[in-house]
Amino acid sequence: MPDDRVLIRGTSEGLVITLGAGDLGTLLRELDERLSSTASFFRGGRVALHVGPRELTTEELEALGQTISRNGVSLWAVIGKNAATQAAAEALGLETTFSSQATPSPAVASPPSREPRPGRDEGPVLSGVEGQLETEVEDAALRLAQDMDLGVLVRRTLRSGQVIQHPGHVVVIGDVNPGAEIIAGGDVMVWGKLRGIVHAGATGDDGAVVCALSLAPLQLRIGNHIARAPEGREGLPERPEMASVQDGEIVAEPWEK
Amino acid sequence: MPARVITITSGKGGVGKTTATANLGVALALLGQRVVTIDADIGLRNLDVVMGLENRIVYDIVNVVEGVCRLRQALVKDKRLAELYLLPAAQTRDKSAVGPEDMVQVCEQMRNDYDFVLIDSPAGIEQGFRNAIAPADEVLIVTTPEVSAVRDADRIIGLIEAKEKGPARLIINRIKPDMVKRGDMLDTSDVMEILAIDLIGIVPEDEAIIISTNKGVPVALDVTGQAGLAFHNIAHRLLGEDVPFMTIKDTSGFLGRFARFVRS
Numbered sequence: 001m002p003d004d005r006v007l008i009r010g011t012s013e014g015l016v017i018t019l020g021a022g023d024l025g026t027l028l029r030e031l032d033e034r035l036s037s038t039a040s041f042f043r044g045g046r047v048a049l050h051v052g053p054r055e056l057t058t059e060e061l062e063a064l065g066q067t068i069s070r071n072g073v074s075l076w077a078v079i080g081k082n083a084a085t086q087a088a089a090e091a092l093g094l095e096t097t098f099s100s101q102a103t104p105s106p107a108v109a110s111p112p113s114r115e116p117r118p119g120r121d122e123g124p125v126l127s128g129v130e131g132q133l134e135t136e137v138e139d140a141a142l143r144l145a146q147d148m149d150l151g152v153l154v155r156r157t158l159r160s161g162q163v164i165q166h167p168g169h170v171v172v173i174g175d176v177n178p179g180a181e182i183i184a185g186g187d188v189m190v191w192g193k194l195r196g197i198v199h200a201g202a203t204g205d206d207g208a209v210v211c212a213l214s215l216a217p218l219q220l221r222i223g224n225h226i227a228r229a230p231e232g233r234e235g236l237p238e239r240p241e242m243a244s245v246q247d248g249e250i251v252a253e254p255w256e257k
Numbered sequence: 258m259p260a261r262v263i264t265i266t267s268g269k270g271g272v273g274k275t276t277a278t279a280n281l282g283v284a285l286a287l288l289g290q291r292v293v294t295i296d297a298d299i300g301l302r303n304l305d306v307v308m309g310l311e312n313r314i315v316y317d318i319v320n321v322v323e324g325v326c327r328l329r330q331a332l333v334k335d336k337r338l339a340e341l342y343l344l345p346a347a348q349t350r351d352k353s354a355v356g357p358e359d360m361v362q363v364c365e366q367m368r369n370d371y372d373f374v375l376i377d378s379p380a381g382i383e384q385g386f387r388n389a390i391a392p393a394d395e396v397l398i399v400t401t402p403e404v405s406a407v408r409d410a411d412r413i414i415g416l417i418e419a420k421e422k423g424p425a426r427l428i429i430n431r432i433k434p435d436m437v438k439r440g441d442m443l444d445t446s447d448v449m450e451i452l453a454i455d456l457i458g459i460v461p462e463d464e465a466i467i468i469s470t471n472k473g474v475p476v477a478l479d480v481t482g483q484a485g486l487a488f489h490n491i492a493h494r495l496l497g498e499d500v501p502f503m504t505i506k507d508t509s510g511f512l513g514r515f516a517r518f519v520r521s
Contacts, residue, residue, distance in 0.1 A: 157453060159415030160408050177411050177451055195451075 006030045018050040024060060028067050035071035048077040051085060058088040151186060178218060193236060211242035211255050225250050259368040263375050264393035268409030270380030272401045273430040276466060278377035279307045280477035284492035286341035290372040295344040297389040298379035299354055302346035309473025310343050319347035322359040328366050352384040357391030364392035382416060396425040397457060402432055402443040407451055414454060426457040433462045458491035459502055460484050
């Protein structure tokens with residue numbers, strides 16, 4: 001993967017940055033670029049760094065940490081196979097395994113949902129969330145990041161103040177109430193009434209779409225575009241609609257076929 | 258049977274949490290239940306005023322938590338109903354004087370002696386709310402048919418779902434039938450469409466509430482008024498009875514005029 005020397009993924013352990021092979025200076029620049037271009041998405045979160053067999057000194061790790069924190073994200077763990085790298089990470093007070101730190105990052109916790117999500121091992125994640133719910137219930141709401149490549153299915157109604165933040169696609173079976181927020185790296189699909197705030201393609205993808213059985217968001221963002229609900233529009237649309245960016249504007253069209 | 262601990266909350270202030278707590282306490286006590294109401298709004302206590310028990314307070318919940326007195330000493334017995342008690346809030350302290358664990362402990366002490374413990378939650382989603390919700394077995398959400406109150410109720414429902422307190426039930430308070438009819442007020446179905454939780458009561462706007470609040474005589478002591486009747490219906494539903502929702506009369510319409518004519 002020559003273009004993916006820096007890979008940013010959401011996993012059950014939260015955000016993970018994987019560093020590929022190549023010159024560290026190049027990687028640092030690329031990492032900075034990737035993080036800053038998607039700054040609003042990652043800000044306030046924390047991230048683990050996967051370095052593979054690479055040997056890194058304390059100074060090099062510090063440089064990586066600074067690049068990451070400059071973009072509003074904090075580095076909490078360095079996972080690598082090299083003993084010298086592990087020692088350097090420990091010297092900086094960073095974790096070197098996921099297991100000793102089960103609590104997911106505040107920005108990327110699982111939803112406190114009791115509904116089973118089949119086919120997913122959620123033991124460590126859920127136990128971490130319960131611990132977190134004790135201390136910060138309001139914000140624990142519904143932030144998650146799992147299996148970015150696939151997207152996430154949310155089988156419940158999102159209520160005011162609840163936020164879904166996910167690097168991939170987001171599918172909601174239920175309503176998205178006013179005051180709720182979905183921020184997705186990919187597309188957003190709501191099988192229900194969408195009345196909250198949605199940002200699709202939040203990492204800058206203008207090609208993302210938002211569709212809902214009843215599309216009436218307070219505000220809709222796709223990539224770098226923003227649209228708000230027309231003032232004074234009464235009632236909800238009765239047909240499913242899909243919103244996309246066309247000629248630099250967000251347009252909603254009937255969602256058919 | 259151990260007491261059911263029910264927290265009455267709303268998010269937004271001024272929608273009728275305290276009125277609902279006082280009246281449900283009265284209605285349940287009239288139905289022969291042993292009831293304690295707890296004012297969890299430490300620093301801004303009101304429940305004692307609404308229940309007309311202000312001048313009987315000696316100790317409060319903070320005194321209990323701090324071990325200054327025993328729980329029994331702090332409970333204020335209602336002046337009208339033998340099986341209704343109030344555990345007042347402290348007025349001179351703030352929400353941080355009590356923690357969620359303290360609330361759980363206080364409620365545990367009452368489990369065996371009463372049928373219902375009703376907790377009047379303060380507005381907001383901060384410490385006071387967390388205190389009020391911690392010991393709850395069930396939650397009643399009070400809202401009015403206003404967009405801002407419904408938005409806050411939605412937020413609260415989300416927080417309660419996260420706490421795994423079981424399904425919250427909804428009281429829609431201060432419905433004005435004539436305004437709903439004109440299309441100037443959200444109606445029950447508009448509110449239910451957003452909140453989508455079980456409805457346990459609809460209480461009409463009733464001037465008698467203001468009078469009763471000022472006098473410290475809860476409307477539920479008298480079932481002839483619409484609001485008083487509505488709270489009694491909620492009490493019956495809490496006891497598991499299937500009471501149909503009353504059709505709230507538009508007192509400006511024909512039926513309303515007829516009803517007023519008969520009553521006078």
